[in-house]
Amino acid sequence: MSNANLNVDGENMEFPIVTGTEGERGIDLGKLRASTGLITLDQGFVNTGSCQSAITFIDGEKGILRYRGYRIEELAAKSSFLEVAYLLIRGELPTQAELDDFRNTITIHTMLHEDFRKFYGGFPKSAHPMAVVAATTSALATFYPDSLNLDAKNEVEICTKRLLAKLPTIAAYAYKHSIGQPFMYPVNEMGYAANFLRMMFATPCEEYEVDPVIAKALDLLLILHADHEQNCSTSTVRMVGSSRANLFASISAGVSALWGPLHGGANQAVIEMLQRIESEGITGKQYLDRVKDKQSGIRLMGFGHRVYKNFDPRARIIKQTCRDVLARLNQQTRLLDLAMELEEVALEDPYFVERRLYPNVDFYSGIIYQAIGIPVDMFTVLFSMGRLPGWIAHWTEMHRDGFRISRPRQIYTGATERSFVPIAER
Ligand code: ACO
Numbered sequence: 542m543s544n545a546n547l548n549v550d551g552e553n554m555e556f557p558i559v560t561g562t563e564g565e566r567g568i569d570l571g572k573l574r575a576s577t578g579l580i581t582l583d584q585g586f587v588n589t590g591s592c593q594s595a596i597t598f599i600d601g602e603k604g605i606l607r608y609r610g611y612r613i614e615e616l617a618a619k620s621s622f623l624e625v626a627y628l629l630i631r632g633e634l635p636t637q638a639e640l641d642d643f644r645n646t647i648t649i650h651t652m653l654h655e656d657f658r659k660f661y662g663g664f665p666k667s668a669h670p671m672a673v674v675a676a677t678t679s680a681l682a683t684f685y686p687d688s689l690n691l692d693a694k695n696e697v698e699i700c701t702k703r704l705l706a707k708l709p710t711i712a713a714y715a716y717k718h719s720i721g722q723p724f725m726y727p728v729n730e731m732g733y734a735a736n737f738l739r740m741m742f743a744t745p746c747e748e749y750e751v752d753p754v755i756a757k758a759l760d761l762l763l764i765l766h767a768d769h770e771q772n773c774s775t776s777t778v779r780m781v782g783s784s785r786a787n788l789f790a791s792i793s794a795g796v797s798a799l800w801g802p803l804h805g806g807a808n809q810a811v812i813e814m815l816q817r818i819e820s821e822g823i824t825g826k827q828y829l830d831r832v833k834d835k836q837s838g839i840r841l842m843g844f845g846h847r848v849y850k851n852f853d854p855r856a857r858i859i860k861q862t863c864r865d866v867l868a869r870l871n872q873q874t875r876l877l878d879l880a881m882e883l884e885e886v887a888l889e890d891p892y893f894v895e896r897r898l899y900p901n902v903d904f905y906s907g908i909i910y911q912a913i914g915i916p917v918d919m920f921t922v923l924f925s926m927g928r929l930p931g932w933i934a935h936w937t938e939m940h941r942d943g944f945r946i947s948r949p950r951q952i953y954t955g956a957t958e959r960s961f962v963p964i965a966e967r
Contacts, residue, residue: 542557542558542559542560543557543558544556544557544558545557545558545568547573547577549577549579552577554576554577556568556569556570556572556573557569559593561593562595563598563600567590574950580950580952582952585847586771586776587847590771591771591776591779591947592771592779592939592944593942594770594771594935594938595609595632595938596608596609596629596768596770596931596934596935596938597609597629597768597769597770597931598610598770599769599770599848599849601846601848601849601850601851602850602851603851604849604851604852604853604854605854606769606854606855608625608628608629608767608768609628609629609632609633611628611634613764613765613854613855613858614854614858616628616764617761617764617765617858620764621732621733621760621764622733622734622760622763622764622767622927623640623643623644623647623705623733624640625763625764625767625930626643626705626767626929626930627639627640627643629767629768629930629931629933629934630701630930630933630934630937646702647702647705647706647733648706648729648730649706649729650702650703650706650707651706651707651709651710651727651729651736652707652710652726652727653707653710653711653714654684656684657677657680657684657714658724660677660680661673661677661714661715661718661724662718664676664718666718666719666720666721667719668715668719669800669918670712670715670716670719670918670919670922671796671797671799671800671806671918671921671922671925672800673711673715673718674708674711674712674715674796674922674925675793675796675797675800676793677711677714677715678704678708678711678789678792678793678796679789679790679793681703681704681707681789682787682789682790685699685700685703685789688700688703689787689789691785691787691788691940697788697937697940700787700788700789701788701933701937704788704789704792704929704933705929705930705933708925708926708929709727709733709736709737709740709926710727710740712737712919712922712923712925712926713725713737713740713741714740715919715922716741716916716919716922717740717741719918722744723744723745724740725739725740725743725744725745726740727740731751732756732760733760733763734756734757734759734760734763735751735753735756737759737926738751738755738756738759738913739751741914741915742914752869754865754866754869755866755869755870755913758862758865758866758909758913759913759923761858761862762859762862762906762909762910762923762927763923763926763927764927765855765858765859765902765906765927766855766902766923766924766927766928767927767928767930767931768928768930768931768934768935769928769931772804772847773798773799773801773803773804774795774796774798774799774804774805774928774932775795775928775931775932775935776798777794777795777797777798778791778792778794778795778798778932778935778936779935779936779939779944779947780794780947781794781795782936782939782940782944783939783944783945783946783947784946784947788933788936791932791936792929792932792933792936795925795928795932796925799921799924799925799928800921802842805921805924805925805928806921807842807843807901807903808843808903808906808907808910808920808921808924809907809917809918809920809921810842810843810903811842811843811880811903811904811907812876812907812908812911812917812920813842813917814828814841814842814843815876815879815880815908816876818879818883819875819876819879824882825879825882825883825885825886825887826886828841828883829841829883829886829887829890829892832892833890833892841883841887841893841898842903843880843900843901843903843904843905843907844887844893844898844899844900844901844904845896845898845899845901846899846901849899849901850897850899851897851899852899852900853899853900853901853902855901855902856899856900856901856902856904856905859902859904859905859906859909860900860905862905862909863877863905863908863909863912864877866909866912866913867908867912870912870913872912876908876911877905877908880904880905880908884900884904906920906924907920910923
């Protein structure tokens with residue numbers, strides 16, 4: 542193992558360099574403060590590794606994404622969402638018997654306790670579904686207090702299955718509540734994505750015929766979102782979990798982190814941006830001129846990524862699926878055309894080239910969701926359904942490998958000590 546030397550005030554210190562299986566290197570500064578009194582300051586954790594993990598590998602320079610060693614392109618072409626969930630959480634691809642068993646046990650947990658109806662009834666119809674999903678996921682802990690012991694493997698296992706099984710039901714109920722339609726019970730013989738589509742779009746008066754092409758496209762989107770190593774929401778799940786909070790509470794925190802427009806909320810922001818451009822009747826180039834004007838505070842949503850500085854491999858796969866879905870549904874392609882125009886102009890523009898800004902996973906996903914009939918408010922909810930296995934895999938890995946409570950430090954910049962002034966004298 543090699544070391545890094547750090548010279549502080551003339552004194553030389555050595556810190557071990559840790560090397561990952563793909564050759565990534567990091568300086569282990571775990572003893573920095575104890576030996577020097579100094580901390581590292583790294584706003585936004587741009588250079589900070591918070592853990593070692595064997596789940597997902599990303600090479601942002603080369604546009605590589607692999608789950609447990611398998612390329613995302615291959616998983617997208619050959620696998621299914623539940624198989625990928627198994628891979629992420631358990632570490633290996635399942636045999637047919639293992640996958641059947643996994644699928645069956647998830648399928649028998651899809652129903653929500655009937656008392657959840659009262660719970661949903663308390664939310665205003667106008668509530669954002671991400672708020673409803675975060676609250677309902679957290680509320681699972683109130684309905685299943687029998688499975689919250691982190692040290693009991695079987696209880697963590699049942700929580701995992703309940704979450705995977707119930708999140709589509711929770712999500713579809715959030716939508717049904719917002720439009721005042723009756724909840725549709727899950728049908729356990731249907732596939733994961735098909736069942737979700739039915740719960741979203743069927744009513745007791747009218748069945749919804751699930752188009753297998755659309756169900757497949759949705760399954761693919763779930764696969765592409767399933768994990769992305771230490772992103773904001775996954776780091777949140779790990780951080781909350783590090784206090785030994787239960788899995789439901791940790792996942793609920795992840796849902797809340799995902800809601801933000803700089804993270805999972807970007808796919809909603811992309812559609813809103815495209816609709817605005819369309820309604821204003823401006824060209825893609827004119828919009829990009831606004832984006833480049835820093836005073837405007839506008840960003841090209843769906844562009845740029847903290848890690849990918851080349852291209853986001855998920856965006857390429859989604860772009861093709863987007864074309865297929867629109868063709869299948871015989872739908873107008875005006876938003877897709879506009880998105881492609883923006884992409885083309887941006888990729889030639891020095892502002893985006895110099896900053897290495899490329900389309901990310903969210904640039905095209907919203908167009909598919911919209912074509913399928915998913916309302917804009919629900920886009921991020923679908924992202925959370927996709928990301929769930931990744932969150933669970935990280936939470937489980939952390940508990941298996943051992944951890945300390947996450948507790949960053951700070952450099953204090955406030956007032957130095959001063960005396961309290963009574964209110965009458967201020
Ligand atoms: N449009 C215009 N300019 C951008 C964009 C964008 N989408 N993204 C980054 N920039 C510019 C910044 O203004 C900055 O310019 P400067 O150097 O002149 O100050 C430079 O590029 C670097 O940007 P940062 O914000 O420092 O990059 P960071 O890694 O912190 O942010 C992020 C990454 C949040 C994804 C950013 O690119 C962004 O806001 N994109 C739009 C939102 C989006 O699509 N989010 C989804 C991300 S993927 C996901 O979460 C699933």
